[in-house]
Amino acid sequence: KDGLPSFSLKEVGHHNSKDSNIWVTYKEGVYDITDFVDKHPGGDQILIAAGSSVEPFWLLYGVHENKHVYKILETYRIGNLQKDEIGALSDDMSDPYGKEPIRHPILQPASIKPFNAECPPSLLIENFITPNEIFYVRNHLPVPVIDPATYELEVEIEGQNRTATFTLNELKKLPKCTIVATIMCAGNRRGDMTKVKAVKGLNWGPGAVGTATWTGVRLSDILRTVGVNEDDGYKHVQFEGIDYDVTGKSYGASIPIWKALDKRGDALLAYEMNGVPIPRDHGFPIRVIVPGVVGARNVKWLGRIIVSEKESESHWQQNDYKGFSPSTDWDTVDFTKSPAIQELPVISAICQPNEGDKVKVVDGCILVRGYAWSGGGQKIVRVDVTVDAGKTWHVANLDNQDTAEPPQHWAWTLWSVRIPVDESAKNLEIWAKAVDSSYNTQPESFENIWNLRGCS
Numbered sequence: 001k002d003g004l005p006s007f008s009l010k011e012v013g014h015h016n017s018k019d020s021n022i023w024v025t026y027k028e029g030v031y032d033i034t035d036f037v038d039k040h041p042g043g044d045q046i047l048i049a050a051g052s053s054v055e056p057f058w059l060l061y062g063v064h065e066n067k068h069v070y071k072i073l074e075t076y077r078i079g080n081l082q083k084d085e086i087g088a089l090s091d092d093m094s095d096p097y098g099k100e101p102i103r104h105p106i107l108q109p110a111s112i113k114p115f116n117a118e119c120p121p122s123l124l125i126e127n128f129i130t131p132n133e134i135f136y137v138r139n140h141l142p143v144p145v146i147d148p149a150t151y152e153l154e155v156e157i158e159g160q161n162r163t164a165t166f167t168l169n170e171l172k173k174l175p176k177c178t179i180v181a182t183i184m185c186a187g188n189r190r191g192d193m194t195k196v197k198a199v200k201g202l203n204w205g206p207g208a209v210g211t212a213t214w215t216g217v218r219l220s221d222i223l224r225t226v227g228v229n230e231d232d233g234y235k236h237v238q239f240e241g242i243d244y245d246v247t248g249k250s251y252g253a254s255i256p257i258w259k260a261l262d263k264r265g266d267a268l269l270a271y272e273m274n275g276v277p278i279p280r281d282h283g284f285p286i287r288v289i290v291p292g293v294v295g296a297r298n299v300k301w302l303g304r305i306i307v308s309e310k311e312s313e314s315h316w317q318q319n320d321y322k323g324f325s326p327s328t329d330w331d332t333v334d335f336t337k338s339p340a341i342q343e344l345p346v347i348s349a350i351c352q353p354n355e356g357d358k359v360k361v362v363d364g365c366i367l368v369r370g371y372a373w374s375g376g377g378q379k380i381v382r383v384d385v386t387v388d389a390g391k392t393w394h395v396a397n398l399d400n401q402d403t404a405e406p407p408q409h410w411a412w413t414l415w416s417v418r419i420p421v422d423e424s425a426k427n428l429e430i431w432a433k434a435v436d437s438s439y440n441t442q443p444e445s446f447e448n449i450w451n452l453r454g455c456s
């Protein structure tokens, strides 16, 4: 492989169809696989990686973890990625978004600046753990560039006039904890709510959710290290990001102190996502993971923790990520009257088939697959699916669930069900509803939970 030419990611990206040849990357290698496409045992699916990296797909389809596959791939090698592009940044000093990480093109953007994107639903449910490259990204501001060598986390206890600081190395020396947790944006599936009536917010499909293993230090350990205890009278733990808006204000959020101090609450200051340092888009070098709680409180690029009697004053805690009645509009809304969302309600989504797909009928049945999840550490106990508007319900198989019990069941459930259908039917409407271990049931439709901000 030495002596082969170097290519930029941009150049690889241009080779994404048979006319221009099909190139892919794997680690630092660049491959022209045009002649292999028709021989691929997995068929046309291979084209999903045209012009980009095969790595996230190989994490989803484990058959590729095989010497035989790497051997085939090497026979198509035409070069290497430019060294300076491995983990590269775009570099435009005049643009606040000039230092963004390079993203995998399979992420479907809802907005570019700031970058917000989700994974296509059919890929999302291929694996219990979502590969980092295809994990949804929800950024409100530009991604900060943080040097891990000089990074410091500040912890302030209000009214005590003292601030403790921790370097990344100091945090890594504290007892290590790993959890599997799903994170979901409050706006996940907002696109469905928009069909009822327009809302203000990014038009997310069902992919603003993902599941990863998170490794880091327990927030409760840090708080106890700096001398915070249950009976001190503090009520909230505030987090500030190192991402700033044009006025110099950082992203911020807070959680109730019980969640932060409760050992079973599993709130973490995470430095690894799926076994590697957290990627820049997801909060490098430290992000807060508050399992069971809306994505917005899982503050990325954490710079400061404030133990306080008050909630975070940030826009995102006070004037966003709150729920309202379907009859509240922008003239009548009063954000002070509604509590900030913390634990999210039960949800499920159908990811296969996709809306509008032509569906194969096998032995008189169609296959329906999706995910379900509930906030607050509740477990999914049932998913019911109907294709006849609720006359008959089919109970889905819960194929993949973590083994934890409530109130620490942080990860989603992947489910599937085969449903008999009338083969002459032209259109089918499929409904799914999940039930969690508190026996909360997913709402019937979006109509009666519609709200002006489009929160779940």
Ligand code: HEM
Pocket: 024, 031, 033, 040, 041, 042, 043, 045, 046, 047, 048, 049, 054, 057, 058, 061, 063, 064, 066, 068, 069, 072, 073
């Ligand atoms: C199966 C090679 C890219 C999806 C396979 C197999 C090989 C292979 C050798 C058969 C494995 C076995 O059963 O032992 C390759 C090579 C690729 C590539 C060399 C890149 C250059 C992809 C991509 C996808 C994909 C990007 C994305 C969806 C699949 C699937 C199967 C498969 C779904 C399983 C098919 C089945 O079980 O019937 N691939 N693959 N492959 N591949 Fe790929």
Ligand code: MTE
Pocket: 135, 136, 137, 138, 139, 140, 141, 183, 184, 185, 186, 240, 241, 242, 243, 251, 252, 281, 282, 283, 294, 295, 296, 297, 298, 299, 300, 301
């Ligand atoms: N933290 C900071 N510092 N800045 C942000 O914009 N977005 C929040 C949260 N933490 C955000 C943040 C929101 S709204 C969500 S849904 C999650 O991060 C998304 O996490 P992800 O991009 O890793 O999927």
